[in-house]
Amino acid sequence: MHPPRWAERFLEWYCRPALLEDLQGDLHEYFERNLKAKGLRRARFIYIMDVFKFFRSYTVRKPEFINLLIHWIMIGSYIKTSGRSIVRNKLFSGINIIGLAISMSVGLMMIAFVSDLFSYDDFHENGDRIYRVNTTDQRTDQRPFSLATSSVKAGRRIQETISGIEKVTLLRRGFGGDAKVGEATIPISGVWADEAFFNVFSFPLLQGDMKTALKEPYSIVLTEKSAKKIFGEGNALGQSVKFDTANYIVTGVMKDIPKLSHMRFDVLVSFVNAEMNNISEDGSFMDWTNIYSNYTYIVLPESGNPEHIQASLNKLSAKENIPLDNRKIELKLQPLYEIALQAKNANPIGPSINKIAIWIMIGLALIVILSACFNYTNLSIARSLRRSREVGIRKVMGAKKTHVIGQFVAEAIIISLLALVLSLGMFLLLRTQFLSLAPFFQDMLSLDLSPRLILWFLLMAIGVGIVAGILPALFFARLNTIKVLKDASSLQVFRHVTMRKAMIVIQYTFSLIFITATIIGYKQYRSFLTFDLGFTTDNIVNIKLNGVNGDFFVKDLKELPEVEDVSRSLLVTSLGNIYGTQLKYEKLKDSANVWVNMVDENYLPLHQHRFLAGRNFNPKTKEADETEVIVNEQILHRFNMAGHDPAKAIGEEVTIDGKKLTIVGVVKDFHYGTLEDEIQPLVLRHSSIDTYGYINAKIKTSDWPATFAAMEKAWKKIDPVHPLEARFYSEQIEEAYQQFSVMVKLIGFLSFLAVCIAFMGLLGMVVFTTETRLKEISIRKVLGASERRLIYLLSKGFIALLAIAALIALPATYIFFDKVVLVNFAYHQPIHFTELVIGLLVTLVLATVMIGSQTLKVARSNPAEVLKNE
Template sequence: MVSNYLKIALRNLTRFKAYSAINITGLAVGMACCILILLYVFDELSYDRFHENAGRIYRIGVEGTLGDNSFNAAVSPPVLRNTLINDYPEVINATRVKNFGFPVLRYGDKVFSEELFFWVDSSFFDVFTVEFVKGNPKTALTLPESVVLTERMAKKYFGNEDPMGKLINSDNRRDYKITGVVKEFPENSHFHFDFLASLNSYGFIDQQGWLNNDYYTYFLLQEDFPAEQFEAKLPGIIEKHVFPVIERFLSVSIEDLEKRGMRYEYILQPVTDIHLFSNLDAEVEPNGDIAYIYIFSLIAAGILLIACINFTNLATARSANRLKEIGVRKTLGSSRQQLIKQFLTESILMSLIAVVISLIIIEIALPFFGELVNKHLTFGLFTNAYSIPLLLVFILVVGTFAGAYPALYLSSFNPVKVLKKETGQSGKNPWLRNSLVVVQFAVSITLFIGTIIVYNQLDFISNKKLGFNKEQVIIVKKTDDIGRFMESFRNDLKSIPGVINASNSNNLFGQNFGNTPYRRYGTNDNHLMNIMFADYYFAPVYEIEMLKGRYYSEYYGSDTTAIVLNETAAKELGIQDDPIGKLIEHPDDNDEPEPYTVIGVMKDFHFQSLHRRIEPILIRLFNPGDFGRNVSVKVTPDNIDKKLEEIKNVWHKYAGNQAFEYVFFDEDFAKVYEAEKRTGVIVTIFSILAILIACLGLLGLAAFTTEQRTKEVGIRKILGATIPGIVFLLLKDFAKWVIISNIIAWPIAYFALNK
């Protein structure tokens, strides 16, 4: 019986070639789009689940409110780790993770500044799953000045040599002994490392205070211990350890601070939630966003729905061509169940063929799609044990969903009426088909509207005046190691033709800034401020406009105790009307904190994402002997390649063999919106495909409608109808449903996009 169903199904596929081609093409493209998006979604949902105890690993962050400012960060104090281990038996182990900077490493004549160099506790390997190639995880980081590196780094520095026991120099200050080689974390990890050094190398860490929120703290919770129960204990840690320090630090009682709205909390984050649900300051790496998962999942469902609607519409429209077949089958004894099975077999067979074609499309498109979403995606059809079973289920579900209504509809005809041609034609009661056309075009138009909105936002972001000039600035990176030669380095850069100016800073706009409390001198009203350190030339390089006063100048010796702030900071400190000469201070453990004199107020500018309000920011001069790791070089727009070559030569004059690394600031700043831009491109591509699939189905419906009305068209032409008039007549019904689709889609899109 099944073989008979298949024979008939194949015969019908070849008999109605145009119908079959349209249906299979629509299904194949829809399935390919759906599977590609699902590959991305599943990859995003898989983050950090490769750890053996992933469900029991947590990170502690901090959030709260001080004055008019809210703060949240993925970091916590270093002393928290020992408190967790010693005072809470449900904590199996804990580790701190810290990046003290990007050290310049040397081995022989190889010199590199490494960004993924972290210092951790030896218990790191008890909390996280790390595969050792060489070395012992129990002892690898127990001793000071020991370091574990990845296989890639071992190859980079040592080639084919065995790195175990060798020494690698850091910043010309200390040598680290290599005690292990490990596999890299996979891509679906919320943070990655190249080097893990022992925190025992720094003896001062456990003496740092409870307000020094500068370390990532992870811990492993006892199996079956409720995370909510442990989270309820976190306020007790704050009351016992943090509040006394705050009172001493700010010279104000906790009761008074709470009356003013102060809030200070530790937050518990499952490690598997960090990538999609955490958007705190000071994240180890940029995270994803669960909102994009919802958006892409809806797009995948929408495209597949459109493809299935195409199938349903074309099958019911084609019913007139199969009425005689149905009547004969029923007369010869076929039951309704048998007819349903026959039509579902045809539907599932089409689904199978469409899946095969979609797999070919995926194989071709996957590298391009992976590059688009910035992921290394693979579709392991034969390497993953679940792939084939899931595909079979997918084929059955799609085939059944798309073919269910046509099967029920076609099998319901009365054989006597069919053979006497008393049954209404499918085109005379097309309410469902028209409704489905409305649904699929409403979905397509909603996606298209979303695309327009996203691109308008991106256009706004691209053209919005930020309040500073990000153009024609080259950032020379990782300049830590030439700090003591910074002034000479800068002067040599300025001597290059076409170099206008150069400035050293510890931070760049678009990066995370540290939140630090400042207040007017002699008051206890603290405000959290973003702070960065720079030299005398930073504002001129970025063409930051001054609202009042001036920027720093090397001609004023008193500027070492001065401070420059933006309008928002002046307003929060209550000095916006007459700021120049006012004193502000940073509260610390000293009884008499040093005051800073305000010498200038900058016009507000967007130093962070446009998604965030302009926050208060202070710029301070470097303390004597301190230097930043970025040099911003302002250049003229001509002969950029020649200037880069000359800047590189100056770099090697001071940095020796260290690799010359640079970025153009405008391109680097644009990375703040990288996720939005990527989303815009993805939504655009799949929206266009959704509309094409819908139009493909509409083309098929139009062809069948025209075929059914051939006699009517002939009569109208005989009676004098023009070709444009006939075309308008045939398109009128479809245009009506597309207009209705627009009426439905616009309010839905407006509501969804406002959410």
């Protein structure tokens, strides 16, 4: 019993909003009366006729295109008025444009940075349905360890037993060597891949059949780059390439891997070869625990459920873990698009970065941009006295709040777009510098301009304009015509706190946090590089052997007068490279994972390790069996050995990899890993020569280029193909903390920009304040005020705000580093008071100079010239 719905909707469509409620109410009253008097059908007919009857000029709302036309006319007016305001206020406009341009160049860099990272692997056709099977390895006495790899057995079980999977492919890393074609020898690295590889990934083949390219043994697929490197411009398909003693047939040439791909390789080799070689040599190839070299990727159907597959993986893991003692291996799905944004997984197949680091960098960039926005807001509100008459006239002429807001937001957007042009030039200049911060960036990022990226830049500029202009716009829009001639800068955020003061405090708080964080970070970084590692690295050069037997090279090195001593080791310690094994102590029937390094008898003396008890290894021949081991103090504590007495531990027997070894020495604890990790139980083994990966040479020379040339000449005798890889130990340690160094440089650069922007804003505020108080200063000067007194009077407010910012920034920075950042480093330096106040003192001096110079200029003006018209 109601009027026709379509008639009601028609009335709502054409009627003006101001008349709709009254007219609709009256028509409903008439409908109720007619319903009782004439019945439902006639009441509805009369209601329809009344709806059409009231379709008149005074009831019909304005067409939308008229409103749109009015808006476009208003936008034109906004642009014209904004342009005049920008030209009329050159100093303030210049400060805002330059400040926004500096901050937006950082924003452009972050947009390009994030765009690259979130574009990784998006060229794969089924990328949203591809997952990698990762592994979590946990032993009873250790924390879980995440790996990007999984076992071959896991991959095979997934293929055979888990339903709901469309495709599966297996990869194995570690293929590499010298590709020989005729007389040419070219170093090549790659991975083994099974025949399903090209069904899972969208790497296009330029030559060959993707269905059969990796099916047969000794099949090899080259990238364009590697094909040209080996065969030049000739046809590679069907050609033979020799690695060691085996000949491989080129069955395909694929397009070069895009830079934004999480996997990198030169060649693909049939996975059949990996199975043939490893199974014949060692039956452990198919073990569930062989999780360090293989990768498993799966493709789900379009309707596939990752949670269902994960539940099946959990069941598979639980079943295979039953025979294991004190160890649990679990399989975890990881979406393809997240692989490059997950740096915590060990054994990656390509570059990756931690997503947390990305968000930190985005946050820092936003702070710099907000700092410039605060400048704009502060200067706009500071100029409220001059702009208030303009606002008052607009309101008297009938302008609504939305019109006033539109005017000031449009002006901010125009300034932001002008800043975008300048910031784009800065971006192109800074891009190369940003990529050169670390080889990691050059390897992982391109930062190339694209139409999509330029669109994001425009959207960011408009967004910055809206953020910068919205507060001044709302500020002016709320003023009424009576108050418009008063000082509008007294608008308060909190009681006794003006908006300008609050924003200045926030801006300088961020600036002080940046400066202090840079100083603390740099001090910690330098302390890492000079930290006492427990052994010496001075003048030691580490030479990578790359699988070459270095006997002759060692002999030639010892004949060089600049070489004082030479030793060998499996790996270079204190760089983050870790090798572990199981140690069993028979007396307590206890076993645990320990860190290990293979060294010769010259290693400990060359690095000046300190013996607490016992002796060094005895020299031995290649044929001699391994019988001795040297341990650190942590071994005694972990196994409660000999009452923790190093002297009594000499002669104790331990079992490592099935060998019974006698402890012949105990060395003082030293840093095997990086300073992020606590010192762990460690054994030094005296193994055969073919297990050594590095030669450690102690060199004393005043002409390093000549010494290196002599070493290179000796190296060419044993390996004419590969270049000599010789690095100073100190340089390698710097590289180990490179990520920390990059963060310090980035924060330092951002702090410099933030401080520049803050002081540009301060300059504008000081200039405006001194101009508006010029008459007051002149009167005080006539009454006898000194220049020093005037400087104090005008600067005390700014200094007080800076003091408030320091009270917020310095404790916040200290707590953040002490409780969040440095807790990740087991060995770090305490934060000193001087590191906290240096930034404050620098900021205070710069602020005083800037405020004092402008105030002194006004204080020295002639009062007669200022007051002659009063």
